[in-house]
Amino acid sequence: MILQDLLDIKEEIYLVEPGYYSQKTIVTTISYLVDIxxxxxxxxxRTIRITDGTKTTGLAIFNEKTEEVPVDFWSIFTSSIANQSTGEFGSLADSILSTNQPERVVEVAGDVMHEALIEYYSLLLVNRETCNECTMPLESYERAYAKDRLDRLSELLEKLAQNGISIDGDVLEICCGNGMSTIALHELGIDPTTIEYEKCTVCQGLAHGVLDPKKTLVMDATMLSNFFEQGRFDCVVGFMLGTIYEFNKDLWARMMFESAKVAKDGALMLFTVNGRSEMDILESALHMVGIEGEVMDNTDEFGIYDQWVFIGRKGKK
Ligand SMILES: C[S@@+](CC[C@H](N)C(=O)[O-])C[C@H]1O[C@@H](n2cnc3c(N)ncnc32)[C@H](O)[C@@H]1O
Structure with a gap:
């Protein structure tokens, strides 16, 4: 695990925040630190101080095994995602460390720590440590990943590339599901950040090694800008979005609004859906947030996958 390697810890590690989402607010972290x-x-x-080179961004505290918890482990507290190191977190952590001098100081850059935390939560999920009651079997690869779907998407992406529309740079794939569409991106050498809000679906994608644990987040696409910097991505893509109806169109409009927010000016925005009526809703939502583009008819006789394609850009390059 990256986090153990970075901190050079051989024992187990444990983060008090239950998920990536709660690392944003670190409410539990602060409450633990106050108690400590x-x-x-x-x-x-025994403590370890984690810094980004200037300030304290984390703290590890050793817990010796007990009858209740029969393994030695380190609790890790960090403000890397919440970015509060100069606030309450920083003063609590520094005060604890001033009384219990750290045995080591480890410098970890913010983006490296970020990736390590994403991986930690992915591993927690795929090892089913977040869902003790889980009885969901792992679907076979053949069942979970339809070759005809993959071929169809690969063909579409190749066709677009031949027409000068290439997905590259820092790519965000929203609503990635189990990573079926992500495979087509990987085949083109694209390594996107992938997000999806159904954790069991993400779990399947991680278990099959399709989704990258360092780049996959269980996250609601209506909240992208809460977690990603505005204007960060060169490209935002989403395949087979839906199902999109009149009654839930506001949710999809919100996803498009958030996608536009985290995209750079000039970023490629590429989305596919199954039905024309779904595309009409998506297209009007995209126009409302200033994404100009065109809709491509990609229908075939089967009428299932990636039938309608929106290709647009945020603002002008
Ligand atoms: C039809 S699947 C497509 C999956 C994948 N992109 C593919 O092409 O195989 C649509 C996915 O969007 C996800 N989704 C819907 N609303 C979402 C939201 N608000 N945030 C994140 N994912 C969402 C669903 O859980 C589902 O996995």
């Missing part, structure tokens, strides 16, 4: 600070003078903890 209250008893910090009474015990001697």
């Amino acid at each position: 600070q209250d008893v910090v003078g009474d015990y001697n903890f």
Whole structure:
């Protein structure tokens, strides 16, 4: 695991925040640190300080095995995603570390820490440690990934590339499902950040090694700008979005609004759907957020996959 390697920790590690989402607010982290600070003078903890080169961005505290928890482990507290190191987190962490001098100081750049945290939560999910009650079997690869679908998407992407529409740079794929469409991107040498809100679907994609644990987030696409910097991505894509109806069109409009927000000016915006009426809704939502583009008819006799394609750009390059 990247986080263990970065911190050079052989024992288990444990983050008190249950998911990537809650790393944004670190409510549980702060509450633990307040409790630890209250008893910090009474015990001697082994600690590690994590810094980004200037300030404290994390703290590891060693927990010796007990009857209840029969393994030694390190609790890791970090503000890397919340980016609060100069606020409450920083003062609590520094105060704990001043009483319990760190045995080591580890410098980790923000983006490296970020990737390590994403991987930590992916591994927690795929090892089913977040869902103790899970009885969902792992689908076979052949069942989960339809070759005809993959071929169809690959053909579409090749056709677009031949017409000068290439997906490259820092790519975000929204609504990635189990990574079926991500395979087509990987085959073109594209390594996107992938997000999807159904955690069981993500779990299947991780278990099959299709989704990259370092780049996959269980996340609602209506909240992209809460987690990604505005104007970050060179390209935002989403395949077989839907199902999109009149009654849920506001949700999809929100996803398009958020996609536009995290896209750079000039970014390629590429989305496919099954039905023409779905594309009409998507297209009007995209226009409303300033994405100009065109709709390509990609229908075939089967009428299933990637029938309608929106190809657009955010603003002008
Ligand atoms: C038809 S599947 C397509 C999956 C994949 N892109 C593909 O082409 O195989 C649509 C996916 O969008 C996901 N989805 C729908 N609403 C979402 C949201 N608000 N945030 C993230 N994912 C969402 C669904 O869970 C589902 O996995």
